Amino acid sequence: MSRVREEVRRAILSCLEEGSTDRLRQCLKDLHPADIAEVLPDISLGQQVKVLRVMEPDRAAQVVFELDREKLPTLMECLGLQRTADILSAMFTDDAADLLGDLPGDLRQKLLGLMEAHEARDVKELLTYGEETAGGIMTTEYVAIQKDITAGQAIEVLRENAPDAETVYYVYVVDDQNHLVGVLSLRELILAAPNMCIEDIMRRKVISVNVRTDQEEVARLVAKYDFLAVPVVSDAGELLGIVTVDDVLDVIEREATEDMMRMAATIDSEGEDPDASPVKRALRRLPWLVGLLFGELVAGHVIEGFSEILQHLTALAFFMTAIAGGTGNAATQSLAVVVRGIATGEVDPGQILKVIWKEAQVGMWVGLVCGLVVGSFAFVWQGSPSLGLVVGGALAVSITVSTILGSFVPVIINRIGVDPALASGPFITTLMDVSSMFIYFTLATLILIR
């Protein structure tokens, strides 16, 4: 991959240095927009503008869509707002809406004013839907035909509309009120006799999603049925747009990153920009880290409460990291299984109690075994059966509690939709550090002080 990037960069730079617009145009024509987008951040702003001025709007659109959103406003000012608006008009409506949604409000309004009227209207409509819903990721560029025309006429409609439609691999069939009534693959249309009526060859069972369906749900549906696109309908069943598989790929990647970051308590759910400065990246990670450290200091406060017994029996300290660490690991395992299970649809968050009860059983077994192993070890190492009992008992109880918590939190979060950062692994781990220390020293006080 990085070899391609290096070659593309060198090719563009050499054309820019030569200064011939024709040579640059030819060079850019031979490159894939995705490759150009990848190297654009490596060249100067002035050079970026030259590249985007020379490219045809529809290819420039593909490049612009891939660029870092934070740097776009500056680039757009340099490029000129009218040229930017032309590029946006050439973009697929869903991409244009996605991009405009990330821009500052006044810039967005200016650009919408300069765009082609019908493109601007479609984009404005898409902007009204929630960003994480089917409406937010759908495009309005699809091919729909009336049910009472023939296959031959349908192919004619396609020839006229295809260059504008994001995907023509499915052809949707609607009635006069624009209700979705059937679907045909392009392949079926080609294979049909030209004089057959669409109504007789279309499939009537169309799987569609409501415009307000969550994007993760849409992604699961597309993955389950191996669709290339899925139609989006209003409450009344009118066809509003389609979600294509490339957007679904993006959703799945983004959600996986989000889950991973959540597991690791990095505030930024979109991952980190590897090119950002170390200080900037450190600043993004610090709030959670420092917050969690204060959580750990609460654990320290709990330990302070038991300082007398600790002074009396220093050996208790030897097992503190084992109890805190083992408890944290058990919670993380449970969390990962449930979070990933919800993402892939294998765990049904609708059945909270069933999920938690199952995980609790797993936790009890895991806790029992770990408690037995480490408790016996503590007994042999320190030659004290009662210390073994304290260590083993505390570990067994803490692990059971933490496994339940590890399954409980993500399911609840998913159900009630509060700040997902709460489901983060380190948050639960820190909570368990406090409670496991409390369980450990309470048990020690009960059993060892007699």
Place this chain on the structure above:
Amino acid sequence: MSRVREEVRRAILSCLEEGSTDRLRQCLKDLHPADIAEVLPDISLGQQVKVLRVMEPDRAAQVVFELDREKLPTLMECLGLQRTADILSAMFTDDAADLLGDLPGDLRQKLLGLMEAHEARDVKELLTYGEETAGGIMTTEYVAIQKDITAGQAIEVLRENAPDAETVYYVYVVDDQNHLVGVLSLRELILAAPNMCIEDIMRRKVISVNVRTDQEEVARLVAKYDFLAVPVVSDAGELLGIVTVDDVLDVIEREATEDMMRMAATIDSEGEDPDASPVKRALRRLPWLVGLLFGELVAGHVIEGFSEILQHLTALAFFMTAIAGGTGNAATQSLAVVVRGIATGEVDPGQILKVIWKEAQVGMWVGLVCGLVVGSFAFVWQGSPSLGLVVGGALAVSITVSTILGSFVPVIINRIGVDPALASGPFITTLMDVSSMFIYFTLATLILIR
């Protein structure tokens, strides 16, 4: 989703109870194979066999492909090997190879012997490629045309071959030695004048992957260029097959699950079967948990070595969980950023030193701030500037080390390809528990005992 599942289950069960084969056949025809596959595990083995006998082989193939691989051998025996072989012959070759690769060797040989000769030959060839390579996930069902025919003739070829090809949305163009020389989308073919020669309308720049390319690399390529399929070629440039976007979706989901499980040290990289018994699931999680607990006991051993100073100054124990926990959290953040960055292609594992150096800088800043905050807090709480220095200093050093380790391990793993489980978050966390305790108590001995 679960409402659909319930409806489908009830529909199938009521037809099975009625006993009429015709009614069952009609009922199954109206359902999507993906939906049938979802409910099949809910009904008895005998009922499953009835369903698969009544369905047409190509639809039954879609159902069988989705079923749990561990339970397939039993189902196949009940269904009869010839019927199973017919279903496999109707399956896309990549799916059939994938499924047969998971079966016991003798069963696989028997089934290959009973399958249609040319299907069996294609599947056997696919089985020779590594499971995680382009060859392992590609299908041989694609449409290729000669470069010297016309657009009209090409559409005729399509009409004849389309029902067999997994995707006809791209038409690949080859020369007489089957070298890949161009590509056309179905849309471009339809829009072209029928008498034009393919060679004049095809795109000559074809992005393809080598048959041995890693599947993650293939997935990144398809996602980057928004492809519906990518052609797979031999070293000599001969067209061998295509990888379709639905298989890429599966790869991305599987890799995301794998990364998540790795973060959580659950041995099973494929996630857990939520329907497995609690004891079975506990047994899968225990080896890592117990192994890590012994790692924590090493930390306990380190602490034991410093028991004298600990007895002398019990307050040192109050900060143990903060230092161990904070260090672990910092390592997890770094690990998540790098692992996810490698998966999405944003972090280039080829530039190890650059990645680690950047992460080290982030780590130093994070360590410095956390050390300052918690050190000052320790100073104020316990009224001892030297204790504050020990706590703050130990935290700063440990966090810096753990951040470097969190970036180092996944990059190295990715580079040299050893057991990926080593990159697991808990593994690094446990390692850091041991070393942070050592750093903490060494610093305490140096500064506090004078």
